[in-house]
Amino acid sequence: MSGVDQLFVQLKHWALARCAGILPEAWQPLVSLLLSIIPLLVIFPTLFAAMVWMERKGLGRIQNRYGPNRVGPFGLLQPAADGIKALIKEDIVPRAADRVVHWLAPVLLVTTAFTVYAVLPFGRNMVVVDLEAGLLFFFAVGTVAELVVFMAGWSSRNKYALLGAMRAVAQMISYEIPLVLSTVTVVMIAGTLSLPQIVLAQSPASGWWPAWFVFTPWGAAGFVLFLIAANAEANRSPFDLPEGESEIIAGYFIEYSGFKFALFFLGEYLSLFAVSALGVTLFLGGWHAPYVVGEWVPSWVWFFLKLLAVLALFIWTRGTLPRLRQDQLMNFAWKFMIPMTLINVVIAALWHWIGSGPVRWLVCSALVIGAYSLLGRGLMRAGRWMPRTYRFAE
Amino acid sequence: MVTGPFLILAALILVGAVAAVRMRNLVHCVLAVAVVFVGLAAAYLQLGAQFVGWAQMLIYVGAVAILLVFAVLLTRGGEVPERALFSPGWHWGVTIGAAVFALLAWAIRQSPAAHPPPAAPVQVTVEQIGTALMTHDVLALEVTGLLLTAALIGAVIIAMNDGGPQ
Amino acid sequence: MTPLAGYLLLAAVLFCIGLAAALTRRNAIVVLIGIELMLNAANLNFIAFWQFGAHPAPVTGIMFALFAIGIAAAEAAVGLALVIAVYRHYRTTNMDEINELQG
Numbered sequence: 054m055s056g057v058d059q060l061f062v063q064l065k066h067w068a069l070a071r072c073a074g075i076l077p078e079a080w081q082p083l084v085s086l087l088l089s090i091i092p093l094l095v096i097f098p099t100l101f102a103a104m105v106w107m108e109r110k111g112l113g114r115i116q117n118r119y120g121p122n123r124v125g126p127f128g129l130l131q132p133a134a135d136g137i138k139a140l141i142k143e144d145i146v147p148r149a150a151d152r153v154v155h156w157l158a159p160v161l162l163v164t165t166a167f168t169v170y171a172v173l174p175f176g177r178n179m180v181v182v183d184l185e186a187g188l189l190f191f192f193a194v195g196t197v198a199e200l201v202v203f204m205a206g207w208s209s210r211n212k213y214a215l216l217g218a219m220r221a222v223a224q225m226i227s228y229e230i231p232l233v234l235s236t237v238t239v240v241m242i243a244g245t246l247s248l249p250q251i252v253l254a255q256s257p258a259s260g261w262w263p264a265w266f267v268f269t270p271w272g273a274a275g276f277v278l279f280l281i282a283a284n285a286e287a288n289r290s291p292f293d294l295p296e297g298e299s300e301i302i303a304g305y306f307i308e309y310s311g312f313k314f315a316l317f318f319l320g321e322y323l324s325l326f327a328v329s330a331l332g333v334t335l336f337l338g339g340w341h342a343p344y345v346v347g348e349w350v351p352s353w354v355w356f357f358l359k360l361l362a363v364l365a366l367f368i369w370t371r372g373t374l375p376r377l378r379q380d381q382l383m384n385f386a387w388k389f390m391i392p393m394t395l396i397n398v399v400i401a402a403l404w405h406w407i408g409s410g411p412v413r414w415l416v417c418s419a420l421v422i423g424a425y426s427l428l429g430r431g432l433m434r435a436g437r438w439m440p441r442t443y444r445f446a447e
Numbered sequence: 448m449v450t451g452p453f454l455i456l457a458a459l460i461l462v463g464a465v466a467a468v469r470m471r472n473l474v475h476c477v478l479a480v481a482v483v484f485v486g487l488a489a490a491y492l493q494l495g496a497q498f499v500g501w502a503q504m505l506i507y508v509g510a511v512a513i514l515l516v517f518a519v520l521l522t523r524g525g526e527v528p529e530r531a532l533f534s535p536g537w538h539w540g541v542t543i544g545a546a547v548f549a550l551l552a553w554a555i556r557q558s559p560a561a562h563p564p565p566a567a568p569v570q571v572t573v574e575q576i577g578t579a580l581m582t583h584d585v586l587a588l589e590v591t592g593l594l595l596t597a598a599l600i601g602a603v604i605i606a607m608n609d610g611g612p613q
Numbered sequence: 614m615t616p617l618a619g620y621l622l623l624a625a626v627l628f629c630i631g632l633a634a635a636l637t638r639r640n641a642i643v644v645l646i647g648i649e650l651m652l653n654a655a656n657l658n659f660i661a662f663w664q665f666g667a668h669p670a671p672v673t674g675i676m677f678a679l680f681a682i683g684i685a686a687a688e689a690a691v692g693l694a695l696v697i698a699v700y701r702h703y704r705t706t707n708m709d710e711i712n713e714l715q716g
Contacts, residue, residue, distance in 0.1 A: 461627070464630045464631070467634075468630060468638060468650075487653050494660050503682060506685075506686050514689050514693050515646065517693070518642055522706045540632075540636030540637035541637065543633070545629070548625055561618045563617060568664065571672055587676070591683045594683075594684065595683065602691050606697045606698055
């Protein structure tokens with residue numbers, strides 16, 4: 054192990070040894086946990102600021118404009134300006150709102166968004182807790198977000214907020230199924246629910262083909278399905294109906310202002326980072342390099358590079374695709390995503406069962422492509438161009 | 448040996464349960480019952496059943512509570528304040544509940560099974576659970592799958608709008 | 614009081630709260646919530662006995678609780694679908710007004 058690779062782990066041990074002299078023995082686990090958590094509480098909000106800047110710049114370029122360029126060099130201080138603005142704005146709570154629930158929703162959202170980071174491995178030996186059922190933990194805690202979204206929308210006593218919340222909950226429930234099912238393939242092949250173990254199952258082999266799960270037929274299909282479902286879970290364009298500004302004026306957090314609105318914003322991005330990190334861990338080899346020769350680069354550098362690449366993909370998608378309609382959204386989830394992920398589970402089982410050799414490559418690739426073309430064509434035929442009828446408000 | 452964490456959890460669960468059945472607004476009832484579900488998941492974790500705890504969280508908070516929310520909103524339960532929360536014969540219900548509790552408490556007090564000698568804590572890995580699901584309990588797993596599919600289809604058919612009497 | 618007795622008592626109280634709710638509340642959804650509470654109390658007993666009681670096979674208690682959770686999900690789905698269907702028909706979820714079968 055190179056020194057740089059284990060730099061943060063060593064730092065933590067060093068700090069822990071310092072504290073051991075001062076604090077009683079019983080506090081050791083608590084201090085150890087705090088030392089693991091505090092860096093996360095610093096790094097990810099920083100990444101949030103960087104992501105907002107990257108997103109606004111990237112979207113600007115995609116839309117042929119400059120993006121933020123007034124505050125600081127290249128507009129780099131724009132997130133700081135936004136943060137100050139959010140902090141000094143008046144915090145308005147509607148008179149009819151359910152005050153307790155209204156206050157609780159953003160707090161819970163950010164808390165749960167941070168909680169899921171506990172099981173993600175950010176580098177070699179860099180995980181807060183190595184839970185045996187880590188993947189289950191991730192989804193179990195992440196599912197609280199659905200209830201939180203509902204709480205935010207309902208407690209605002211605003212029809213747009215309630216509509217947005219119901220849209221969001223229906224969408225998150227529908228896309229949670231393919232999200233979980235697409236990760237089941239990885240669990241089947243790796244044989245474990247623990248995320249560090251899944252990363253170890255993708256250690257670079259000596260051959261010329263990387264051992265990442267994305268470089269297998271089921272893994273490639275699973276990764277794409279995972280990204281689509283994650284995009285929908287994060288309520289991002291093209292699945293941003295719950296927040297569509299032009300139809301329901303920002304959806305469930307319309308009645309939030311100032312700091313609470315900033316918390317919602319932060320919570321959404323934190324869960325986006327978490328689900329991207331999960332995708333990196335499950336399919337892109339986590340903190341592993343593709344080849345043994347690449348292992349000299351520290352593991353956490355690999356991890357964050359991959360994370361940034363996935364985030365760039367999300368920004369690109371957001372800038373490129375138009376928003377779906379509600380029925381298209383549901384059709385896509387139930388008629389394409391769920392059957393496709395179910396077939397993918399079967400393909401992964403076949404992959405495991407056939408053993409090794411070129412036969413399994415042929416069979417599994419043919420099945421993936423066949424299933425995709427069949428399901429995709431079925432979906433396209435269902436959505437044949439129809440003469441459109443317009444209804445106007447009377 | 449009743450410990451502090453247990454008392455906190457028990458208080459959380461019981462307060463949540465009482466709130467869930469006493470609140471006037473149905474959405475508050477559902478949120479309170481979600482608190483009970485989370486508290487129970489924490490209790491399972493404390494008992495060393497990690498897998499069941501997370502499964503409880505995933506299924507009860509993520510699915511059942513959301514289902515309850517949808518049912519409340521689809522029946523407009525969140526808007527109309529109810530005139531009377533309880534049925535006319537509510538004191539009978541409370542009496543029966545109290546009687547059942549007295550019986551259970553007496554049984555727990557008397558039964559030797561409730562006071563076992565302290566044993567070494569059990570540890571079960573996820574792998575053991577998976578193996579058991581695929582070997583010894585595979586029939587139960589299949590039947591549960593069938594039941595869930597039937598429930599899914601049944602729920603869709605029952606709740607489908609058939610244009611009947613409105 | 615042993616830890617097991619503590620958990621059993623907690624489950625008993627939870628069960629009785631659920632029972633009282635199912636017997637007394639007028640709204641069908643709260644009745645369903647009461648039933649869910651009773652199911653959860655039973656589950657808590659399974660896990661408590663698994664941890665503290667005598668166990669011939671180490672995973673049996675866990676299995677029972679897992680299957681109970683799965684079946685409770687099915688029960689909730691069907692129960693709430695029934696509530697919605699009843700609401701469509703009678704425009705109410707008040708159990709005391711839905712008494713057609715009494716004749």
